[in-house]
Structures are given as C-alpha cells and as structure tokens.
Amino acid sequence: MNELDKIPVRQEISVAQGSVKRSNPLANVFDELVRFCQSRSMFMLHYCTGCGAIELPPAMTSRFDMERLGIQPMVTPRQADILLITGYVSVKTLKRIILTYEQMPAPKYVIGICSCTVNGGMYWQSYATAKVLKEYLPVDIYIAGCMPRPEAVISGLRDLMGDIKSGSASNWKRYFQNYDHYLGNQQKLFDEDWQTPTDIIAEAEHYGLITDQTLGEHTALLQKHQQPLEALEFSLGEKREKIRGENQ
Amino acid sequence: MSDISYKDKGSILGPFKSLSFFSRKPVTEPFEPRIAADNYRGFHVNDWDVCIGCSTCQKVCDNAAITMIKIPGLPDDPVMGIRNERPAIDYGRCCWCGLCVDICPTSSISLTQEYVHTCRENELDSYFILPDPNGMHNKLFPKGWSKTGDADLVDLERQPMAEMEPQSRSDNFDEIVDGFTKQQAIIEASRCVQCGMCHDSCPTNMHAPEYIRAIWEGDAEEAVRQMYRTNPFSHVCGRVCTHRCETACSIGRRGDPVAIRWLKRYAMDAVSDERVREIAAEGKADFVSGKKIAIIGSGPAGLTTAFDLAKNGHAVTVYEALHKPGGMTRYGIPEYRLPYDRLDADIDVIKSVGVRIECNVRIGSDITMEQLRQDFDAVVVAIGLQQGRSTRIPGSDHEQVRASVDLLRMITAGESFDVPESVVVIGGGNVAMDIARSLARMQKSQYGKVAVTVSALEDFDHFLADPEEVKEAREEGVVILDSRGPKECVIDKNGKLEGLTTLGVISIFDDDGRFAPSYDEVDEQLHHGGMVIESIGQMSDISLFGEELTEELEWNRGRLQADEDGVTSVSWLWSAGDMVHGPDVVHAVADGHRVAASIETYLNEGSSNNE
Amino acid sequence: MHFLELLVELLLMPILAFVIGLAMVLMMRRIGARIQRRVGPPVLQPIYDIIKLYSKDTQISHGLMHEIGIIMAVGGYIAAETLLPVPGLDGLADKGGAVTLAYMLMIPALGMALGVGQCANPNGSIGISRALTAMLAYDIPFILVIFGASYVYGTTNLAEMISIQQQQGVSSWGIVQMPLLALTALLILPAIMGKHPFEIYVAPAEIATGPMVEMSGKFMGGLFVMQCFQLYTAGVIFTTLFLGGGVYWITFLPKIFLVVAIPMSVAYLFPRYRTEDVLRLMWKWPMLLGLIGLAVVMK
C-alpha cells in the first residue's frame, strides 16, 4: 500500500484521434458505411448500476422505444457496444464495471448518466461510492439529470450516434493509450493487487494503440501481481508469455 | 371482473386475443422531448434582479452543489442587504429536489421545464452553471417548479411581540414592550436563514447570525458572548437600535424580517447581569499597559472606546458633565423605550472591566483640554450632539419655544417644568416622537388628556420616524400631521405663545437634491399650543475645546473633521460618536470600536518607537 | 456451361436466402414491436446490426474450435440452402433430398456446441446442452413429418415434391393431403426457429442467452446471419412440403413469409417452457399427431 502511495497517478494526455481519413476514396466510403452502421446499431449492456437504471426500461419499452434507433439491450458485455453507467457507482460495482468494460469489444462507448457519475452527485459524502467516473474509464457522453428522463437519455444517445457517425467518438482508444493513468486511479481505489482478467496491454498492442502513456509504474505493479488466468490459457497462453517477456 | 382463483388453470387460447394489437396504434412517443409538466423540476433559472446573493440556497442544498460566485458589476449594497454574489450550481451534484427554490427568501431562483443536457467528456465544464434568467442553453423554456405559497419554506411572519395596551401605557413611563418569551425567541430565531446580511449591514458588524443561532440552540450565554464581541451596549441596542440589520434581512424581502433586535434583547435579559459581566470580561488583558486615556463624554461612543481600551489593559478615565453616565442613551431616550436599569446594567459591565467614570466633570470648565493632553496618552472627544437646532422661524426665540433634547434631558434628570396643556412639536424624526410621547404621558397623568400635535415636513410615505413609533404615538393620542412646514410661532399680544402656523409642503428638495422646501402659501393652518418644541436636529456644544484648540482643529459644516478612525488633525486627539457621524447608537458603538483600534495602534507604535 | 450454371446457383441461393432472411428478421422484430405497442426498428436494421457486428474488433479469442464452431454453424445452413429448391433455382436439391437436409440442419447446432463448449462459460454450456435437448425434442416429430411427406409424395427429392404439388393444384398440396402432419410441422416450427415458447436455450433471464454468452463481434455477426438462414430455411421447408413450394417468386414469397409469421406472432404471446416441458410437450402432442398423421397417410 505504501508503495502505491509513492507512485503518482500520471496525468492523462489526450492522444485519441478520431477516425483517420484514408487515402483510398473507396476505403473512406467503406469506413463511412461502417461507422453509419455502428451508429445505427448500438447494443447496450443490460446492467443497472444505479438508480438511473429505472428510467431505462421506459426508454427501451413501448413508450419511448429505443429500438427505433437500433438500440437494444444485450445481456453480456461481449455483445455490447455501449455501457450505460446509470448513476452512482459503489466501489464494489465499479470493479465490475471495469471488468465489464474491458471485456467489451472495440469500438465501445461509455455513457455517464445522472449527476453521480460526474462529481459524486447526492452521494458525495458517501464512503461507498466512487465520485468521478472519468478517472476510471473514458466516458463518451454525459447526460445530466437526477435521473434524466427517457427523452433526455434518448437525446444523449442520439448525440452519441452523431459522434459515432462523424467518427469523433473515439474515447475508448484513450483507455488503451493512457492505460497507466486509468490503472493508477483504479489501483488507488482498489489496492495495488487489483487486476482484471482482460489483458489490456496485449489488447492495446492488438489495436496498435500503445503509446508511452500506456505502460508505466502502475502497469508494472499490475504485472507484478498478475497471475495468469487458467481459462484463458487456450488462446492467449503463448502470446501473453511473449508479451510479458518483451516487457521485462 | 373478479379475482383470478389460484386454481385457475388458465387458457392456452386466451393469449391469442392479444393479436388484436396488430390493429391498434403503437403508444410510442415521437423522438422530440415532450413538454414537461407545469411544475416540472428541470434546470435552474435565477432572476438576477431579484436575487440578493444571500446564499440561503447554498445552505439548504443537501448535495453541496451550490457555489457562490462574486460577479463584479452587480449592485453590492450591504445596507440594503444586497450582495453581488450569485449561486452557481454543480450538476454533478444537484438532485433537482427543489429545496433551493422553496427556501429562497426572495423567490428569485426557480426550476424550468427544460431537462435535456448532454455533453462530451471534454465539455464537462458545462455541468457547472451560473443560472441566469435566460436558462441553461439560452433557450426559452417556461418556468417549472417555482415558489408558491404552499411550498414556501421560509416563515414570513414574525412572532408577535407582547406589549402594553395604549390605555395602560399612556400615562406612565413603563417599558412598553414585554420582550420575547424563551419559546417565542427560539421560534423567532429559527426563522433566520443565516445569510449574514444583518452582519454586513450592521455598522458595528454584530455577529447576528451567530447569536441568533445560539438563541435557537437555547444557549443565551453563547449569544451574549457573540454580542460582546462587537457591542458592549447590547441592552441598549436590544431595545432602541435603529436595526439596520432588519432592513437588510433577506427574510424581509417578502415578509417580516427576523426580529433581530428583540432577539438580542431577549438574550441579554435571559442572562443574569453577573454572568454578563463575566462573559464580557472574557479575553481581558491580564496585564496593565501603563497607558492612560481620557475620554470625554460617556455616551455609547465614548464608553465603547473605553470598554475596548480597558480590555486591552489601559487605564481609561471617562469624564461626564452630567450626573450620570450614558449620554444621549440616558438623557435622550425616554424611559418607556429604554428603562434606566438596563442602561445601568450595560454601563456596569463596562465599569466592571476597569473603566473609571467621573461624572459631573465638565471639560473646558472643570478641567481644561490642555490638562488632559498633559495627563493622558490619548484623549477622545465623544461628546455627541446635545444642543437642539432651531428652525429660526419668526417667534422661535420665545421662551416657550423649546428644543426637544433639552426637554428630554430635563425629564430624565427629573427637573421640573410646567407641562403645557397643549403642545406643538416641529419635526418628524424619532426624537420628535420621543418628546411628543413623553409629553403626552405627562399630560395624561397631569390633565387626564393628551393634546400633542406633531407637524412634520415629510409625507407619511417618506417619514423619518419608525412606523411603529408613529403607530404607537397615535395610539397614545398624539396627532401627527405630515407635509406641514413651520411658518411662524404665533405670539399673542400678551407675549404668550398661542401656537404654530404651518403651511402645506409642495416639495422638500429642489431639483439638485438640496434641502430647500417650498410651501403652498394658501394652505395655512394654526395649531394651538402652549409650547412649541423644535425637534429638527441637534448639534454639538463645542465650547469645551477652547479657542486655541478650536482654531487648531479642522471643521466641516459645524462638525469636527475626523477621518474614518476618528483621528483629528491634532495627533493626541480622537473624536467619536454622534458629533462626527450624526445621531445613532449603533453607529456610535461602531465608531467607538474604530477609535479604540486606532488608539491601540497609535499606542503600540508609540511604545515600539520608544524602545 | 452446366457446371458454371450450378456454381452461379450455388452462390446465388445462399445470398438470396440471406436477403430474404434479413427481411424475415425485420418482419419478426416488427411483429413483436406491434404486439408490444411500439414502432419497432427501421427497415434496414438487420443489415446495420450485421455490418456493425462484423466491424467489431477484439483481441480476445476463445480458441480455434470456437471459431470453427461458428463456421460450422453458418456453413451448415449455407449448405442447407443449396439443398432447398426455390423458384428458378434448384441447386443441389436433386441430389440431396429431404433426408440429407434433415441431417444438414443438425450441423449448425452441433457446430455451436463445439464452439460454445470451448469458451468455458457455464451459461454457454448449459445453453448448448439445452439446445441439444431441444433439438432432440423436435427432431423426432420433424423426422416423422419428413418421412410422412416423402411417403405421400413417393420421393425424398424436394424438387419433385414441388412439381407434384404444382402439377395437381391446391388439392394435392401437402396441407390438404396430410393436414395432421402439417399441423405437427407447424407446432414444431417455433422450436426449429428457436422461438418462444421453446427458446429455453437462449433464455436471457436464466442463463444470459446461453450459447451466445461469449460470442462477440464477428461471432455474433455469424449468429445473426445464421438466424436469417434459420428463418428462411424453416419457411421454405414448410412451404415445400405442405404449401406446394413455388414456381414463381410472386407466389412463393408470400407463402414463406406467411409461414414464418405464424410462429413469430405466437412467440410474443407465451413464456418459455422448461426443458423437460419442452421434451414432454414435443414428444406428446406433435409426436402423437405425427404418428396419427403418418398412420392416416400410410393406412
């Protein structure tokens, strides 16, 4: 613990870029088509993290029918594109949120709903809730309200759709590019032996998003504590070993 | 439709009825956000013209979401109870409960029907908003949750103050007002929203929010302690203060201001005099500085200066020309407003910290200023305004045309004079009311009837005296005429005063705002009276200075010229109180503190220079 | 020339099936929306979903078998499509026949089982075991139906069945000749399509969509494509066996859409059965009906 206190959490630097225009015009058209489809088909994770979740059923069901926008709930993070953080996140939930977020395939988007995700909300004096969500995860859209009405949620989702379509919603890349920053904040809250089963560094490498901010003292700490997960040995065993070897 | 029995096996074909929904229209709403309900709790707006920056919303906010922001360019007037601060709201905390709306003393803040706000991570600053009348996105949305009578959390009505009925009080000098009971005081104190406007507007910056809170907590001693931080004349101020705090009080924006003065009075009365003395002595220096200070005049200004300096360990001597200390508080304020024993209590406290008061010593004749200069390290002149000004209208030099201050002094001192059967008072200020009511009492007890006429220049809308004074005076039988300018004191051929003729007032000030009353010459009335009392202002008797010193000092329109800290052009001489700043107890107290602080600095500088 | 023609047909048939399947998915979602009193997704929603899913990227993999499983699942259906004669395109229908088709339709489920078993998620394992049980449940009546139909038409060749029904008019349609078997087929149709009340193996509220639980991105996209084929196949088989197939698209399309619309409508009206209920139900009513139907046609 003391060791952790000594390591400062690195300031995040903004390196995420929107979609890069490719030289091939046809490829650009293809990219645009893909982005359009991505924006019109957002699967949201069916996870009620806080009280704002009570306004999601109305938004999903007949009255406000989000399926008109191609948004449907998905039960596992593997299939989800958007993670709705509906309100306060207790520390216990935050761990699950991070696990969940890391399991979502890219591109992925986080929506912070309610006051609580911004500055602690009405639980600002609570010992049990995390206060500023963006310290732990990059957030794409915030929707104000306590809790926001379904219409406001839908407006926020439509804003996100616009961002995805234009290619500017690329905050998920920041998680990989600044992993040390996010991990540092997480470790500060959860203790230094905090780890998730998803190998973010390998994943960052996979996406080509390794920057000099990705690795740092916090990731070193992570690797010190990390134990390989048996279940993942099938596919990642060799690869993981290789990466670790390179890092050392 | 009956209840379904538990044994019911249900039907496999029943659900197919729902296929009829193919022919029914969906209930889905269009994408555009609907119009919210009439009292929806959406984003905030704040009417900056009404808002006074009292920060009550900040205190009631359960989420610590409100920050007060100082905005240059907005009116900032402590006397009127306006600060140039406005609330800014953190939507990362707000829960839209609307308590800020319900408690707002001015009803400036309200919620609108607007409820959609989204932003990206780098635009999070937009969650911190400064509500103005235009709304969060400068889009026009109707108001939603705003103040209504039902929802108001501010108690607009003050606790009724028990007082004597007019018939029982009009022939004696007993104190009129009973003061709050403990129960009343706690309820009245609980009306306070702790905005601190009173503190800012008070000339001596009394810690009113603190002592009101202490009273509300039932701790009168703590309240007294808070009062003695700034005011050794708490008994006096608890009764006769001009209570600018109540003018500034934010609750008074829409309702009755908190009765801060009566609360102060309650706290002082609730604590025994011995205990008050102990509390007042807290923090007294435990050494003797060896410095000597002379103070001329034992009014509030002089005694406050004395109190402060004595607490700092200096030897203070106060010289009073009259028989008893207190100055105008004793000789200017009638007993029915300020009982002498309460004044004595205040003065006893001041004495108890080591102030020596020498009465019946008239500076200038018994002791000269020069002697004082030699014997003391510093001298303070706080002699107040003890001479009445004259209207100088024809006939005003008649012996039955008297100055109100003189008469009040005589009444207090018990000097006898012939109470006339009918009196005319010129002037519309509080002093005019004091003399009118005092004489009315004397008339009532001597003759069984009241015949006092007050003629004031101002109309009732701009009256100088407090409305309660006017109301009570009328209840006691005093006739008050507004907008009457004195023309002449009519003297009959026997040389006996017959009365006063007055003219109707057209305007008091000229176009430049200077005092230049113009009268309607046709509208002339004669008010009969065996005595005419002029009560239009006071001035100082400056004969004590002697010619030499008078020459040396600087004067401004008959008043001694002194800077903010009372420093006159003569280095060892300070001046304080009414003679510098005009008549007002609490101003005098404030002045006393300033002068004391200034002398303290001077003495310290002097001693450090000597070392 | 003949070979080239066949190649074109083989390419065209799955593509056509996919497109029609997309429309069926849309129809399904719109039917649901309507019963649920809402608007539902836009027209191109199914294709948006698939393109999006294929554009997803992740480094996480559950191993080779997992990937092969999906390919098997989709491939099984693609192969099945080539065995299904549609107007103008016979593909391999001559060579395959109903029995081959019945076997082909088991491949996707087995492929899924192979793939899902790999991802070590207990929900997936439970799901796939349920899926196989459900398949066991509906396959017996299904075989009865195929057998009965083959017996009636005297052939297992689907193309021939169509031509028989087409030549002799409506009175020779399977639905008239063997109504009980048609009813049996209609009853098991939701199970074949994996729809309510027989969708125990997906059951989001119980096992978090079972087999799909670890599927992401492209794998999920594969499943979406598979769903298109699934709906299409179910519709076409039923139409071929009982509704006279089709010579012209204009009559064929309404038939297949009508066929899939029936179980889709029912799907939104019922909760799902438990696994053992599915077995009991499937082996009771459809089997009974099927056997009686068979007895009737074979008498």
Next chain:
Amino acid sequence: MRPENYEAIKQPPSNEFELNFGPNHPGIEGNYAFRVKLNGDEVLSARADAGYLHRGFEKLMEGRLWIQNIALVPRICVPDPVPMEVCYSLAIEELCGLEIPERAQWLRVMQLEMSRLAAHLFAFGGHAATTGMYTPMFWGVADRDLILDRFEELTGGRVYSIYNIPGGVRRDMPDGFLDRLGALLDYLDSRLPDYDSLFFRNQVFIRRARDVGAMTQEQALKWGVTGPNLRATGLAFDVRRDDPYLAYEKIDFDVVTQPGGDALSRNLVRRAELKQSIRILRQVIKHLPSVKGAVRCPIPNPLAWNVPAGETYTRVESSKGELAYYVVSNGGDKPYRVHVRGPSSMHAVQVLEKLAVGSRLEDIAQIMFSLDACPPEVDR
C-alpha cells in the same frame, strides 16, 4: 458475464458447479448477485451477494439536516419511492408531534397508491420477462409510464417525486388533476382484461409459475416475510389495515390473500392489489375535493429545525411489504440515527436463499422477481 465464471473450469469434472448469477445479469432485479451451486439444473445452494448498490444511506442521513434527507430517502427503493418519503416524514412528525392536515393525509394516500400501482405494474413486467415473456413487460412499463406522467404533473418529478415533507406535502395538486387521474384509472381498468388474457390466465405462464418458490405460511412467518408475499401464503395482514396510518382507516379496501405461497400466488395477489389500489384511488378522488384546507402544517425553518429528542418506529406498507424507519433524534438538527427496514432485506437475502434451494436454475430469476425483491433496500 463476469469473468469469475472462468472459475468453473477449475472445478473437477462433475455435474456440480458454481455459477455467478449477477450482478450483470438480466435475471437479476437491479444490481445484485447470487452465487449458486448447481447440480445440473438443480440448485444445491444459493448465496446472496449484496452491496453493489450500497451508498451508506444511514450514514449519509446522519450528516444532513432533517429536511435535506427528504431528497435522499426515496432513493432507497427506486421502483417504489413514495412509501420511503412518507414513512420518513411520518417518523419526524411523530417525533415533533406535528398534526398533519387532513388534505395532506389524503394526498399522501393518493401518492402511495399511485406508487403502488406503478411498482406492481413494474413487478408484473419483470416477472413476465423472467419467464421469457416480454410483451407484458413492455405493456406494463408503458402503462406505468402513464402513472409517472401523473406523478410528474403532481409533484414535478417523474420518479423521485420528493413531494412529501415532514408536516404534509409540498404543494397542492394542480387544477383538474383528479379528473386526469380518474381517466387514467379508467384506462388501467380497461387494460386489465388484456393483461389477464395475455398473462395472468396464460396457461403456459401458470404452468411455469405454479409451485415455484413455494413456502408455507409457517415458513413465511418464521422467515420474516411481509407484504404481498406473506398474503400469498394465506395470511391476511396489511399494515394499512392492521397498523393504520394516514387516512387508511377511512378507506374501504380488501386485504387479498392467495393460498399457494408460490410465485403464482404472489403474482395473483399483486394483480388483486392493483385492483384494490384503483379502488382506493377512486375513493380518494371522490373524497379529496371535500377536504379543504392547507396541505402542510407550519414547520420551522428547515435550516434551524431541531427535532425533539426521542425515538420512533414507523411502519408503512410499501408495494414490497413492511417498510419501517427507526429514527432516533438527540434533539439536534440532524438525525442521530436512522435505520431503514426495507422489506426486501428479508425477501432478497434469506428468503430467496432458502427458496432457491431445490429449485431449478431457470426459476431463480422468477423467484426473485415474484418476491419483488428490491436490492437497493438491502444495500441502502
């Protein structure tokens, strides 16, 4: 799924395995989790894992003024917030000896029943969805939304109305509100046959729900079951009738029971309560216009409100069961201690753990939803 599921592979090959049920799971109401041990499909044991929604309410309330807490309390149970406000307000009123105006009492009854309607509609929807039937959920949530519209009109907030305040309610209702409420009730009445045919009398659903999560009356009493769940075991007990508060003594309503003690019974009790709530609301609509006067008794300035020292245990009947607040004041401006006894703290933990044993994997979600367990009440 939570990656903890990977642990399954570590276990020796056997039919027994552990499964994490939640917190990110559609079969879980809210943010809550279960760790179940399964043998095939059969549940061998279940262990609740709460705390995902823990905010430390009781601690927070000790740090805020009495009145500030009215914004906090509804958050303890999100689907049914009004009883929280009312119960807390009742506690303060009892401590202060405040007599709330009759009109406020009726307005509170109105809100409580509206909230109960909304919560029950939500509960059906959830229960239906756990059995794989989504249409009632879509309908239920949409119809609940119409009630929220009325809440919005009445209180200015859709879900968290924050309308009750110690001493009464915050403002009077808008003009014509009762007419619109009446129209809504008529609409809901007309919808009930639809629900009946689709859901309550659906043979497949009845088959799914019967004998699922069944308990006897003795068990229910022993386990501390309350509310509709207790009534579903045949015991006619309702705090509204048997420990009356507000204007409930003047209102005519039945306490509905069902004999089965299983998911079906609980479901049918809720359905009957839906009708009872409509009946109560009709009485309110009839009676309320004749009750004139203020909606709030005078209360001290909220910033300077010292509640007299004392303690009280107030109970109300929420849609989930017996809700109680134990409030202790030491005479200060903040509560000294507030203990919230949410009905779900029994239902979602002990009762669910016990009912799950021996049931089937596919029924766990159904049991949870049929108990109408509300995790934030457990976590607080």
Next chain:
Amino acid sequence: MSKELNLWLDDLLKDIKIIQFKRKNSRRVRIDIAPEALPALLELLQGRASYVHLSAISCVDWIEENEFELVYHVWSYETNSLVSAHTRISREPGVYLSVYDLYTPAAFFERDIHEMFGVYFEGSPDMEKFILTEWNGPPPMRKDFDSEAFVNQTFNWEEYHPQWLKDIEAEGGGITTRPEDVR
C-alpha cells in the same frame, strides 16, 4: 382476545423489576431491559405472547456513553402491536448474544449490525461480510467514523473551470464561498 393478551402482557411486564415498561399507545410498547435478560424476554414474547415477527433489530451508537443500544422490534399478528425492546451493551468489546434461534430474520440484521457497527453476535449463523465485502476501513456506521473526511481524503472532485467563470475572474470576481465552506 387480542386485548386480553395485551393486558396480560402489560400486567406481567409491569411487575418485573428489571424492566422499564412504557406503553406509548395501543400499538407501541417500549421496554428497556438489561442485556442479560433480553433473550428471556424475547423468548417470552415470542413463545407466550404471539410476538412472532421480528420486524427489525436496530443498533444505535451512543458514543458518549460508550454504549451500543440494540433495539429489537417485534410484532404480534394477533394483538397487532409492536414491542420495542431496548438494551444497551458496552461499546467495547461489543459482543452480544444472537437471537437467531428465536427469530430467523435476526441472522440478516445481526450480520448487518456486525458489518456496520462491529458488534459481534455470538451464535449467529453467519457473521461474514455481506454488503461491505470491498471495504477495509472501520465499521462505517460507528459515530467515530467520519464519512465526509474519509471521502475528501480518498477521492478527487471534478474541477470545473467553465468559460463564464474565467470571464468573471478576469473582471475581478470569482468563487467566494464553496459549498464545503458552509458545512
């Protein structure tokens, strides 16, 4: 019947010396009792007086007296009345007896109190962490734990600096009172 039972209970309890008995109204009874006698009282209430429903166990931390107050709220479905049995135990070491064998719901409340206050209940079936599994600090509901101080020390706050604030600061204004200043 129910009235008789109430009267019988009142008479019975009033006679016991170690009990302070107070009937608040027809449905509420307050009993103060020594900790060693409480289980016996509950046994009596449950076994003989039909108080079968344990509504809640509340714990209050009276830090100045160095005591925990435990309040057992039991309800009778027959007499429709609630008995609140108050008892006080020493804050150190904070150990008391479980009433799980009398009332099954006690398991939850005792576990909760153990977690929030650190009171250990001997004989309770389950004293494991439940809600605060990820919490390493002291029992948070104790009065000596200051949540606000903990939060300020542990978490960062969002620092806003919007354009309008910059403009106002340029003119010489700015933030005067932050919300934490008035708390």
